[in-house]
Amino acid sequence: MAEEKLKTKDRVLLDLLDHVGSHVSGDQLAQDLDISRESVWKAVKSLQKDGHTIVSKKKTGYAYLYSDHVDEMVTSHYLKSLSEGKQAFDKIQITEGRTSTQTDAKEFLAMHPGVNPTLFAARSLAGAYGRRGRAFFAPRDHGLYFSLSLPITNKEEVVASLLTTSAADVIANVLEESFPGVTVDLKWVNDLIVDRHKVGGLITEAVFDMETQQYTALVLGIGLNVLPSDFPEDITQKAGTVLSEKTDGVDLNFLLARLILALVQMGEDYADGRYLDDYRKRSLLIDKTVSVQVGQDVVAGEVQGVSKQGGLEVKTADGDVQTLYAGEVTKVKLLENLNL
Incomplete structure (x- = not known):
C-alpha cells in the first residue's frame, strides 16, 4: 500500500511503530508526516479508540506500547523489522473475523500460486477446525488463529509427521521464550499442553495442483489460546490458555510475527530432524x-x-x-x- 494512500492515523501508527516504547513528540510526528499537531492528536485518539495502547507525556510526546488485538499493519511492521526486511510474503491478511483461515489460505493459493509464504489470520474464527475436523474454540482477541503457507519450490519430499512435530516444537519454544515461567509440553502429534490443559494445536495440509500433478504448498493451520478466557462448559476441564492470569502489555502482534518467522525457518530446515530431540524431551507420552x-x-x-x-x-x-x-x-x- 503506497504511503500517500494511507489514512492519517495509519501514517501516525507506522511512525510510532518505528519507535516502540519510546516517546516521539507531537512536533516531530507532525514534521515527519507533514501534518498539523491537531491532526496528530486526533490520529492518536482514533488509534487508542481502535485498541492501540499509546501513552502520552507532557512535553515528551507519544509512545506506542502494544495493541489489544492482531492488526495487519502492526504485524506486517514486526515481520519486516524482525527479519530486517529479508523475508518476503506473497500475501498478509488479518481480518476481524473469518470462518476459517485455513480455507482462506487454500483458496488463495489455488488462484495465486507463489514463491513466498502467505499469512492469513483473524481476530476470531467461527469455523476453526483441527485434525479430524474437530472444532476449535477461538475467542475474539484472546489468542492467535492463523494459517501460514510454505511454498514447495524444489519439489522436495514432504514428511508430514516430521513437519507437524517440528512445527509444534518451534511453537513451544517461542512461547516459552516469550513468557518466562511457562512450560509447554507436547502430546503427539500436534497438541500444545500447559499445566495439563490443551492451549493449542496445529493442522498440516497440502495444496495440490491438478494441472502439474504436484504439491505446490504446505499450509499450517494454528490455533493458540493465549489470554485467559471463559471456555464452553464441555471443554473447560480440558482446554486452557498459555497465560493463566490476565496480563497487561501482551503484544499478540509481536508474538505472531515471531512465530511466523520461526515457522518459516523451520520449513526450510526441518527435514534433517533437528527439532526431534527437543520434541522428545517435551513429550508427555514417552513411557506412558x-x-x-x-x-x-x-x-x-x-x-x-x-x-x-x-x-x-x-x-x-x-x-x-x-x-x-x-x-x-x-x-x-x-x-x-x-x-x-
Missing part, C-alpha cells in the same frame, strides 16, 4: 500407556519413543513395536484430562 485411534482401529500399548520421521513408537501387548504416522491419542493412562 496409551490408546491410539488409527482409522477404525485402536492401537494400545506403551510409548517407546518418537521415530526419526516423527512417528509414535508403540509397544503393544504382544511385544511388537508399531510406528504410527497417523492417528489420534485418545487415552493416556494417569493423564486422564488429556483425553482430548
